[in-house]
Amino acid sequence: MNDNTTWHYENFDPTGSAIGYRITRKLDEVQSPFQKIEIYESTDWGNLMLIDGAMMLTTKDNFLYHEMMSHPALFTHAAPKRVVIIGGGDCGTLREVLRHPGVESATQCDIDEQVTRMAEKWFPELCESNGDARAELLFDDGVAYMANCPAGSVDVVIVDSTDPVGPAEGLFNKAFYESCFRALKDDGILVQQSESPLMLVELIREMRGEMGKAGFNAFATLPFPQPCYPTGWWSCTLARKSGGFAFREDAARERGFATRYYTAEAHAAALVPPPFLAEALAG
Amino acid sequence: MNDNTTWHYENFDPTGSAIGYRITRKLDEVQSPFQKIEIYESTDWGNLMLIDGAMMLTTKDNFLYHEMMSHPALFTHAAPKRVVIIGGGDCGTLREVLRHPGVESATQCDIDEQVTRMAEKWFPELCESNGDARAELLFDDGVAYMANCPAGSVDVVIVDSTDPVGPAEGLFNKAFYESCFRALKDDGILVQQSESPLMLVELIREMRGEMGKAGFNAFATLPFPQPCYPTGWWSCTLARKSGGFAFREDAARERGFATRYYTAEAHAAALVPPPFLAEALAG
Numbered sequence: 001m002n003d004n005t006t007w008h009y010e011n012f013d014p015t016g017s018a019i020g021y022r023i024t025r026k027l028d029e030v031q032s033p034f035q036k037i038e039i040y041e042s043t044d045w046g047n048l049m050l051i052d053g054a055m056m057l058t059t060k061d062n063f064l065y066h067e068m069m070s071h072p073a074l075f076t077h078a079a080p081k082r083v084v085i086i087g088g089g090d091c092g093t094l095r096e097v098l099r100h101p102g103v104e105s106a107t108q109c110d111i112d113e114q115v116t117r118m119a120e121k122w123f124p125e126l127c128e129s130n131g132d133a134r135a136e137l138l139f140d141d142g143v144a145y146m147a148n149c150p151a152g153s154v155d156v157v158i159v160d161s162t163d164p165v166g167p168a169e170g171l172f173n174k175a176f177y178e179s180c181f182r183a184l185k186d187d188g189i190l191v192q193q194s195e196s197p198l199m200l201v202e203l204i205r206e207m208r209g210e211m212g213k214a215g216f217n218a219f220a221t222l223p224f225p226q227p228c229y230p231t232g233w234w235s236c237t238l239a240r241k242s243g244g245f246a247f248r249e250d251a252a253r254e255r256g257f258a259t260r261y262y263t264a265e266a267h268a269a270a271l272v273p274p275p276f277l278a279e280a281l282a283g
Numbered sequence: 284m285n286d287n288t289t290w291h292y293e294n295f296d297p298t299g300s301a302i303g304y305r306i307t308r309k310l311d312e313v314q315s316p317f318q319k320i321e322i323y324e325s326t327d328w329g330n331l332m333l334i335d336g337a338m339m340l341t342t343k344d345n346f347l348y349h350e351m352m353s354h355p356a357l358f359t360h361a362a363p364k365r366v367v368i369i370g371g372g373d374c375g376t377l378r379e380v381l382r383h384p385g386v387e388s389a390t391q392c393d394i395d396e397q398v399t400r401m402a403e404k405w406f407p408e409l410c411e412s413n414g415d416a417r418a419e420l421l422f423d424d425g426v427a428y429m430a431n432c433p434a435g436s437v438d439v440v441i442v443d444s445t446d447p448v449g450p451a452e453g454l455f456n457k458a459f460y461e462s463c464f465r466a467l468k469d470d471g472i473l474v475q476q477s478e479s480p481l482m483l484v485e486l487i488r489e490m491r492g493e494m495g496k497a498g499f500n501a502f503a504t505l506p507f508p509q510p511c512y513p514t515g516w517w518s519c520t521l522a523r524k525s526g527g528f529a530f531r532e533d534a535a536r537e538r539g540f541a542t543r544y545y546t547a548e549a550h551a552a553a554l555v556p557p558p559f560l561a562e563a564l565a566g
Binding site (some may be wrong): 007011015016018019020021022042043044061063199223225231232233259260262268269270271272275276 | 552
């Protein structure tokens, strides 16, 4: 190993744990009106994007998150045509959404244009669908965007945001979920990243509570591995106005596009919470 | 948080990543003839056991590893009666094995008695089946133990060891696997912890290669979350002399004992490698 490597650690106070990477150099940094974005080169994980010091993604493992934020919801909805992504400025979720040929339009609304500019530069593979005719990239306030969405116009809303502090704080409360509820059709699905199933279950319960106050009454929290996030184990939570989370297994199996983590079996298993999680969510 | 906490980091050179914990104090330390064992108290993960500076287990997340090292193999074998655990000195795997009422005897052979003594003191919940009449605890060389096992006497061998450096090095080569092959009945199963599926696939391939040279010809690598090990994502590899890895799903579903992670669905999903892993193992 060359002598210029250093170790960058990120301490996660809420989980009492830390994750670190061996870094070769800082590649870029920009202070946007909203947050500081830094790009590092690592020895084993490709490039890293940090926002206000918090790890957002690595070249090596982002496929886990992006596939699980999109495919479970899109294979659960009977025929998703209109998708909205709130946040998601790195464009990785957008790319996965657009792999579904039935999707007619996908709007990504991230408040911070600089996230997308940095992704284009340092994670170009995530941005390869940005030119798709079905894609719309907005740089605006996601809370306002959802509040102004025509009622009953959206099939799937994906909230692909940072944690509930700073710019993303407004994406984790009843008012925002009410906008999502109103914008979604009756069979629509809301998806949100929902933190560590092992260590942050209270946060998942609070999120489901706020979603419930907004009218959603069916929930599923799907765990998946995500090495670069606290505890290395993450989750997304799906919410519906009614109905369940049975998914189009045959379509998932014969999906006609490549995935690196998502399979029909992984989807099915993620729908069955480990007993400790089922208990914690019920408790 | 009180002012006496410190962060303990462990850098993993082969993965270029690190994991850390917020520590309140060191509880214990012993230098055995084989290795240094340290016990720390953490703010969020209960007690931690480190061997030669490497994280072995935490109170909070060891259930993932112990359940996945035992239940998939035991529900794959048609009727496991005689189980041998090589390593496993913390006794957590032994406890899980003994949850299966059909098991008639389970021998745990760890070279280092001090690991078990420290587990009894600081992880007593893992040792609660040590007094089971079916349990035999040996403190001896696992390589020699397997070499001396009567041929065709064992249903399941579980290699629950540290990484392939230091005392455990001899548990990852053809000679050792030949002993396992000989000791196993024709329908027997060998299980071994097999490192990170994301970052250490080369090691899994080598392990399967050595197992193959020893005569095993069917393999399955099952990934599972394990926050305290490098990348937070780990695996075990099952090997058989012949046949496949279809498991007794009904028995797994109606298992009659509590698990915190293992479910029939998690087992089924773990048998279908994520596409990236299938490709890497085939490549």
